Amino acid sequence: MPHRVPVARELAEVFKLIAHPDRIRLIEELRTGECDVTTLAEKLNLPPTRLSQHLSLLRTARMVEERRNGRQHLYRLAQPQIAGWITDGLAFVEARAPAALAGDLREVRELWS
Amino acid sequence: MPHRVPVARELAEVFKLIAHPDRIRLIEELRTGECDVTTLAEKLNLPPTRLSQHLSLLRTARMVEERRNGRQHLYRLAQPQIAGWITDGLAFVEARAPAALAGDLREVRELWS
DNA sequence: TACATACCTGCAAATATATGCAGATGTAAC
DNA sequence: GTTACATCTGCATATATTTGCAGGTATGTA
Incomplete structure (x- = not known):
């Protein structure tokens, strides 16, 4: 199997798009169906402009x-399969107790600094 | 289900780490087992310093x-499960012909500019 | 001890991403 | 037409990531 550099590059773009807490949420x-921007903004507790920018990217x-x-x-x-990746990823992170704890500690440290 | 902001943040960190073409490869x-840095650098055709930095991050x-x-x-x-995400992701990107084509076109455009 | 090998770290420049704000657009109600 | 609403775009700034290069450490060999 060759290393398929262009495919890896393409996949990196996809992951980069997902790799943001707001966009993950x-x-x-x-996942459960379509939604308008204002409702989304309320559910996610984000300023509508910011949400709009994320949506524009996606x-x-x-x-x-x-x-x-x-x-x-x-x-x-457009590709519901990707929501499955996120569901799996969230389960993975939640299951990985020590690392998740490290994340929480980082959060605490941010509050301290 | 709450929105689990800290978990989303943690998952975003994980995806960010994966979201680089070199690191994907x-x-x-x-995936198939352990390997030393020089051999990896040859297989991936990367400058060893760069690879070392990726490894340091991971x-x-x-x-x-x-x-x-x-x-x-x-x-x-350390978490072989993540290699599975990448295998799935690569298959997904390869299957999605039009988008992959768009990726190739972007590449061409970069060469032109 | 001196030298080569295999990697790592620190630093600085280039590039990319995130975010808020001000202003623009399109739609509907009055 | 005017006003209000829902959302978008452009721009400037702040922050993070990527990358190369110079120099450092640890291990094995002569």
């Missing part, structure tokens, strides 16, 4: 699709 | 473990 939220990469209903923009996952 | 390479995050044999440093995956 966003994709997890869309839209450009064709990871989400948009549909309009009046002045609402309804978003849905 | 590196993890894929270690080591800090405890995604790889190290063992020494004389002057060789042998690395192995």
Whole structure:
């Protein structure tokens, strides 16, 4: 098997898109179906502008699709399979107690500093 | 289910670590067992210093473990499950023909500019 | 001891990403 | 037409990541 550099590069782009806490929660939220931006912003407790920017990123990469209903923009996952990666990843992180603890400690340290 | 912000943050860290073409190939390479740095550098066609920096990153995050044999440093995956994510991801990207094509086009564009 | 090998670390420059804010667009209600 | 609402875009700044290079450490060999 060759090392398939272009495929690795493409996959890195996909992972990079997922590798943000807001976008992880966003994709997890869309797992159950489409949603408008304001509702999403409330559920995720994010400023709508910021959410819009995340959505714009995911839209450009064709990871989400948009549909309009009046002045609402309804978003849905274009590749629901990716939501499965996130579900698995969250389970993995939760199961890995010591490392998760390390994460919590990092958080605490941030509060201290 | 709450939104589990700290867990999402932790998972984002993990994805960020994976989200680099060199590191994707590196993890894929270690999938079959431990390997020393020089051999890895040859297989992946990377400058050893660069590879060493990637390994250092993964080591800090405890995604790889190290063992020494004389002057060789042998690395192995600490969480082989993650190699599975990459195998799946590579298959996903390869299957998604149009997007992969878009990736190739981007590459071409970079050569043009 | 001197030298080569195998890796690592620190630093600095280039590049990429994240974020807030100000202003723009499109739609609907009055 | 005017106003309010839902969302988007552009821009500037802050922060993080990537990369090469110079120099360092530890181990084996002559």
